[in-house]
Amino acid sequence: MPFPESFLEELAARNDIVDVVGDYVSFTKKSGANQFGLCPFHGEKTPSFSVHSDKQIYYCFGCHKGGGVVSFIMEIEGLPFPDAVHFLARRAGMTVPDEGGYDEAVQRRTRLLQANKEAARFFHAKLSEPDGKAAIDYINKRGISKEMTKQFGLGAAPDSWNALTDHLVKRGYSQEELLLAGLVRRSSKSGGVYDFFRDRLVFPVIDVRGNVLAFSGRILGDGEPKYLNTSDTPVYNKKRNLFGINLARKSRAEHFLIVEGNIDVVALHGAGFDSAIAPLGTALTQEQATLLHRYKGEAVLAFDADTAGQRATETASKILEKTGIRVKVLRIPDGKDPDDFIKKKGPGAFQALLDQRETHIEYRLLTLKQTHDLESDPGRVAYLQEAQKLLASLESDVEVEVYGQRVATETGVSAEGIKSGIKKLRDQKRKQAKRDMEKAGTRPSQSMQPKERTLRYTNPASAKAEEGVLRLLLQDPTLYNEALPLQPEDFSSPFLGRAYEVIRDRIRAGRENTAATLAPLFSSQEMGHLIHLLNQPEDPAETKQALSDYIGKIQAEKRKQNPEANLLDIYKLQ
DSSP, X not given: OOSOXXXXXXXXXHXXXXXXXXTTOOEEEEETTEEEEOOSSSOOSSOOEEEETTTTEEEETTTOOEEOHHHHHHHHHTOOHHXXXXXXXXXXXXXXXXXXXXXXXXXXXHHHHHHHHHHHHHHHHHTTSGGGHHHHHHHHHTXXXXXXXXXXXXXXXXXXXSHHHHHHHHTTOOHHHHHHTTSEEEOTTTSOEEESOOSEEEEEEEOTTSOEEEEEEEESSSOSOSEEEOOOBTTBOTTTOOBTHHHHTTOSSSEEEEOSOHHHHHHHHHTTOTTEEBXXXXXXXXXXXXXHHTTOSEEEEOOOSSHHHHHHHHHHHHHHHHTTOEEEEOOOGGGOOHHHHHHXXXXXXXXXHHHTOEEHHHHHHHHHHHTSOTTSHHHHHHHHHHHHHHHHTOOOHHHHHHHHHHHHHHHXXXXXXXXXXXXXXXXXXXXXXXXXXXHHHTOHHHHTSOXXXXXXXXXXXXXXXXXXXXXXXXXXXXXGGGGTTOOGGGOSSHHHHHHHHHHHHHHHTTOOOOHHHHGGGSOHHHHHHHHHHHTSOOOGGGHHHHHHHHHHHHHHHHHHHOHHHHHHHHHHHO
C-alpha cells in the first residue's frame, strides 16, 4: 500500500464525506444520519443516493455503488486510488507522505500524461514549421482564428511515420509508454512502432483538470476515416470525456451546447458560444451526461438533421433527461451544421435560433409529424399512435396535458380521445411492470444476486450467510474469535472468501477495517457491494447467535456441494 493507514484515516477525518459529496450532489432530504439526493452515477428522478455522516460512507440503492470518501472521488472523478488521495489531500491542505511510495500504476499514469502533454506541444509547434502548412491551410480555410487555434491547442501531425516517435524517444519516453498512451502503433510486419496520427489536424482532448488525455485527428484531404481518435488507454476513457469540456464548463451560459464535431466546437467558441462541446467518436453516454450535470442544468442538442442525427438526438435526450438535465433541441434550417450556418448567417442569426430552441418533446413530435401524411386518414392514424406512445412515456402530467392538446389540434381529434389513448398505454405499462415484479419475486435467487456480474453467486443460500459473516465482522471486530472455524476456502463466493481473508487478517493485525483503509484493496464494484451488505439490518443484541447461524449455514451448504467429503468425515468418525 503506497500510503500509511494512519494518514488515510486522517485524510478521511479531514474530508467529511457529507461536505465532499455535497460539492457534487444536492441533498434534498435527511433521515437520521443519512442525507439523500439524486445519484451522480446514474439517471434517476427520485433520490436513492444516501450519505451516512456517522459511518462516513455513501451508497446508492438504485445502482448499488458505494464506499467511503476516497472511493467517491475515484468514481466521480475517474481517478485511480493514489490520485484520489492526492486530490483529497490538496482539498484538506495536507502533505502526502512517502512520495517515493507511489505504486507502479500511478507512476505509469503520470508518465503517460506527461507524454501526451509533450506530444501536444510537438503538434502545436509544427503549425509554425513547413510540416504544418497543410494543417494551417485547412485552419485558414475553415476560418479558425489564431486565438482559437491557441486556446484549443490545435496542432499538425506531420506526414511522417516516425516524427513524433523520434521526438518523444529523444525526451526519454519508451516505445512501450508511447504504445500505452495510444500515440504509436506496432507494425505487424516489422515489429517496430509508427506514429498513429499522420498528416492530420490534431485536437488535444483535455479534461477539467487540464490534463491532456488523448487526441482526435481530422484528415486534411480525401479519405477515411475523417476523424481518427485515440482508443481507450490507462488515462483516457472516451465514454467519460467530452471535447471542449475544459473550456465550456467555465462558460457563463446556463446550458451546454452539444454538437457532433470538433470543428463545430471550435467555430462556436470563436463566434462567442463558449459552452459548446462534442462527444468523442461515440454517441452521448451516461457517464458524459453525469459529468455535464455537475456543472449545468440544461443541454441544447444541435446534431445533424439527417436520420442518424435524429436518432442521436432522441438517444441523447433520454440519457440527459434521466440524469436530471433539462433538454432542448436546436433545429438548424436546411440541415446545415452550426459552423456552416454561422459562416453564412452570422452569430446573431445563430443566437436567434438558440433563443427559439425547442423542448426535446416538441422536436420529437415535429420529427414524427414530418414522417407522416396528416392529410390522409392512414397517415393521421399512424402519427396519432406514435405520438400517444411518446406522450405516454412522459412522467409529467402537465406535459402530457399540454402536448396532448397540441396533438389533438394538429390532427382534429378530440383531446379526450388523445387522453384516453395515453391512459390506456400507461395502464398497460404499469400492468407489465407489475407482472415483471411479480415474476422477479418468484425467482428469489435472482434478487439475491449482486448487480455486478463478475461478483455473481453460484450458491446464493451460502453467499447470503457469507455476507452476514462479513457484515458482523465489519460492525464488531471482537466477534472474530467466534468465526475461527471458517477459512476463506469455505466460502462459495471467491470474492466474499477473499474479502473475509482480508478483513480477518487485518483484525488479527489490530488494524481497523474502514472505508478509507479498505478502498485500495478492492475495486469500486467490490467496495460498492461491501457497503451494500454492510447496510443490511442486523439485530445488535443477537450478533453471536447470528454469527453462529451464518457459520452453520455455510458449513451445511459446503457439505451439500461435496457429499463425498461428507462421507469421508463419517467414515473417520467410525
